[in-house]
Amino acid sequence: MSAASGSEHFLEHAPLDLRDWLVQFLTHWLHLTGLLQWMLHNLISIVMILAVFGLFFAFTTIAERKLLGRLQNRLGPNRTGLPKFSRLFGGWHFKHKLFGLSQPFADAIKALTKEDIVPAEADKLLHFLAPVIVVAFSLMTFAVLPFGRHFIPVEMDAALLYFFAAGSATELAIFMAGWSSRNKYSLLSAMRALAQLISYELPLILSVVPVVLVTSTLSTQNIVLAQGSWTFGVLPHWFVFTPWGCAGFLIFLVSALAESNRSPFDLPEAESELVAGHLTEYSGFKYALFFMAEYFGLTALSALGVTIFLGGWQAPCEFLQIIPSYLWFMGKLILMIVFFIWVRGTLLRLRIDQLTRLSWKFLVPLALINLVNGGFWALTTEWSGPLQIARWAISIVVIVVPFLLMGRKLSTGFAPRTYRYAP
Amino acid sequence: MTLLPLLIIMLLTLGSAAVAMMLRNLIHSAMLLIFSWAGIAAFFLWAGAEFVAFAQVLVYVGAVSMVVLFAVLLTRRSRADLEVSPPAWKRILLAVFPSVLVGSLLIGAVLGAFPPTTNSSPAPELTVKQIGESLMGPQTAALLAIGVLLTVALLGAIVIASPEKSEDKP
Numbered sequence: 001m002s003a004a005s006g007s008e009h010f011l012e013h014a015p016l017d018l019r020d021w022l023v024q025f026l027t028h029w030l031h032l033t034g035l036l037q038w039m040l041h042n043l044i045s046i047v048m049i050l051a052v053f054g055l056f057f058a059f060t061t062i063a064e065r066k067l068l069g070r071l072q073n074r075l076g077p078n079r080t081g082l083p084k085f086s087r088l089f090g091g092w093h094f095k096h097k098l099f100g101l102s103q104p105f106a107d108a109i110k111a112l113t114k115e116d117i118v119p120a121e122a123d124k125l126l127h128f129l130a131p132v133i134v135v136a137f138s139l140m141t142f143a144v145l146p147f148g149r150h151f152i153p154v155e156m157d158a159a160l161l162y163f164f165a166a167g168s169a170t171e172l173a174i175f176m177a178g179w180s181s182r183n184k185y186s187l188l189s190a191m192r193a194l195a196q197l198i199s200y201e202l203p204l205i206l207s208v209v210p211v212v213l214v215t216s217t218l219s220t221q222n223i224v225l226a227q228g229s230w231t232f233g234v235l236p237h238w239f240v241f242t243p244w245g246c247a248g249f250l251i252f253l254v255s256a257l258a259e260s261n262r263s264p265f266d267l268p269e270a271e272s273e274l275v276a277g278h279l280t281e282y283s284g285f286k287y288a289l290f291f292m293a294e295y296f297g298l299t300a301l302s303a304l305g306v307t308i309f310l311g312g313w314q315a316p317c318e319f320l321q322i323i324p325s326y327l328w329f330m331g332k333l334i335l336m337i338v339f340f341i342w343v344r345g346t347l348l349r350l351r352i353d354q355l356t357r358l359s360w361k362f363l364v365p366l367a368l369i370n371l372v373n374g375g376f377w378a379l380t381t382e383w384s385g386p387l388q389i390a391r392w393a394i395s396i397v398v399i400v401v402p403f404l405l406m407g408r409k410l411s412t413g414f415a416p417r418t419y420r421y422a423p
Numbered sequence: 424m425t426l427l428p429l430l431i432i433m434l435l436t437l438g439s440a441a442v443a444m445m446l447r448n449l450i451h452s453a454m455l456l457i458f459s460w461a462g463i464a465a466f467f468l469w470a471g472a473e474f475v476a477f478a479q480v481l482v483y484v485g486a487v488s489m490v491v492l493f494a495v496l497l498t499r500r501s502r503a504d505l506e507v508s509p510p511a512w513k514r515i516l517l518a519v520f521p522s523v524l525v526g527s528l529l530i531g532a533v534l535g536a537f538p539p540t541t542n543s544s545p546a547p548e549l550t551v552k553q554i555g556e557s558l559m560g561p562q563t564a565a566l567l568a569i570g571v572l573l574t575v576a577l578l579g580a581i582v583i584a585s586p587e588k589s590e591d592k593p
Contacts, residue, residue: 126454157551161477168485172457175492179450191496198489218551 011324016150019044045153049142057295058104064341065103071345077103111288119182119281126180131282131289134173138296140166145303146221148313148326159220160212163304164205167259170297171197174268174278177290181281189277192352193268196258199359200265204255206367207248210374211239211308220304224312233318238311243395244373247403249309251367256305258359260298262340264347265355302336303329310336353414362410366403373398428469436462449495457488474551494580 023041026032032040062077069076078100084093118127143166144159146152156162171194178190212218215226229237239245258265269277279290306312310332313325320328350358373395383391436459443455460483467476509517558566 123450126450156473158474158477161474161481161551165477165480165485168481171485172488175489176454179496194489194493198486201485216552 009322009324012149015048015326019048049153050139053139053142053296053299056299057292058108059101060295060299060337061107062101062103063338064344066100067338067341068345071342076100080106108288111285114284116284116286117281121182122281123180123182126176127281128286130173130177130180131286131293133176134170134293135289135296137166137169137173138293138300141297141300142303144220145300145307146224146312147303147329148324151313151326152221155221156219158218160208160218160223160308163220163300164201167297167300168201170293173293177282178278181278183281185275186278186280189268189275189280193261193278195352196261196265196268196355199356200255200258200363203251203359203363203367204259206364206371207251207255208304208308209371210244210248210377213371213374214239214244214378216378220307220312223308224314227311228314230318236311236314236316238309238314240309240311242377243392243399244370244377245309247366247370247373247399249305251363251370252305252309254358254363256298256301257340257343258355260301261294262298263344264349266349267352267355298340299333299337302340303333306332306336354411357410357414362406365406366399369402370399429466432462432465432469436466450492453488453491453495456491457484460484460488474549474554490580 019041022044023037026040027037066076066078079097080100080103081097082094082102118124141163143154144152144156144162174190174193174197178186178188178193181187211223215223217223217226227236227238231237235241240249261268269279279287282290306329313329315321315323315325315328376398377391377395380387380391439455439462440459443452443459446452446455461480464476464479464484467473467479
């Protein structure tokens with residue numbers, strides 16, 4: 001890692017240099033003093049995150065619609081091109097439809113211009129606050145994610161704790177949305193959503209703890225740095241390639257799916273059962289804000305998964321380090337998102353009892369066992385030679401055997417289900 | 424570190440806690456109470472204790488708030504149903520006695536800290552790792568005691584909230 005600093009690619013620094021230059025320029029031009037300069041410096045970072053992840057959100061929605069379309073053997077949206085400015089250019093307009101890629105912008109305009117309906121009996125203040133809180137807190141989680149070697153908005157010691165603390169406020173917002181709507185479906189599904197979120201927060205956090213044990217740090221940047229070496233220059237030392245890391249990553253993936261209300265865990269919004277969940281009484285841009293927060297949450301959790309298990313911004317091979325680190329990060333993030341879309345297009349929705357059983361009877365015990373596994377790994381760092389093989393074997397056995405045993409017991413007595421009234 | 428942020432945080436925390444006690448709507452009070460807890464987290468941030476601040480948010484705003492809200496929703500009855508058994512003078516006595524006790528302890532502690540020592544030593548640079556080591560080393564007994572206490576409290580809450588069997592029958 002230290003060797004890289006000398007021969008670092010200038011692209012590694014380029015966006016930061018651009019920001020510093022901009023701050024310098026504006027400081028001279030506007031005669032700013034210390035505090036204002038500091039604010040400007042951070043404001044540029046914030047605007048960058050908002051712009052990049054706002055656009056990322058926009059293109060995630062179109063990618064999801066198009067990919068889901070392909071998975072379901074249809075085309076997906078492909079009709080929205082550029083608006084026709086025929087009046088301006090004397091009858092000429094751009095004819096290509098751009099594969100429908102401008103669809104999210106059309107959707108945004110639609111959501112903004114829609115009528116915003118608030119139920120007469122609703123608690124107006126909480127009804128308004130819920131979407132605001134959910135978006136604000138899901139954006140706050142981006143502050144501690146290292147997007148590149150030098151790209152981390154806020155570097156702090158307790159970064160992982162901050163991430164989960166900021167994420168926990170979404171539960172509150174969902175409760176507010178469900179309760180303030182004065183609609184029994186809203187309230188019922190808000191309770192359902194809370195039961196799901198609380199159940200899956202436990203395995204989510206527990207799956208991350210082994211990484212903290214092994215690296216003995218809570219700082220996301222240091223966790224990425226701990227994964228920055230290669231065997232023979234081609235095999236990366238990412239945590240997903242260790243037995244406990246692989247198990248942790250799988251538990252993390254399932255819990256992340258459930259935490260972001262994605263199919264197959266999209267019960268809170270099960271259209272066929274609960275109208276539209278806690279969003280039933282929301283319309284217009286408030287609805288869009290909830291939608292946005294869900295995608296921000298998904299992106300943030302994927303980014304966290306990339307950071308702690310998939311090596312963050314580290315390149316998969318040593319010689320590939322010439323590609324700037326942030327591009328690696330974004331590439332991995334896009335792969336994670338595409339994977340989530342693929343899962344949505346493939347799996348069926350779970351029942352509520354299956355959902356809670358999966359968490360409490362399977363994922364939580366497995367995550368606890370994996371915690372012990374991570375501890376074992378952390379204690380045996382100096383084993384080498386043949387002991388190294390023993391270390392791997394013990395670590396694999398410790399996690400795979402309980403997985404097989406518990407996986408068999410999981411649905412005994414519950415499945416296959418017999419339906420009394422349906423053939 | 425200036426005093427202005429501390430004053431704002433104090434005002435918001437205490438103000439929201441005070442308003443929470445006066446509101447009629449229980450859910451609104453709960454929301455304000457949660458806001459007040461967040462204010463305490465802000466105070467920890469102001470004091471430079473990042474770890475404690477985030478733990479406060481994670482535990483109180485994330486988890487305890489849910490317990491409070493669920494409790495309000497699941498146990499809410501009309502005012503007429505509520506039967507207050509001990510007479511008023513007994514309740515007042517029971518309220519005053521512990522509050523005087525706790526209040527005198529706190530005031531004693533605050534007054535004991537005055538005047539603030541002027542030879543301000545530099546704030547210790549604590550990392551999360553050090554906090555973890557001290558929690559797992561010398562402070563293990565305290566941590567375990569708090570864990571047991573929380574478990575007992577949760578079990579007690581479930582016992583109180585669960586309806587008697589006779590009510591369950593149609």
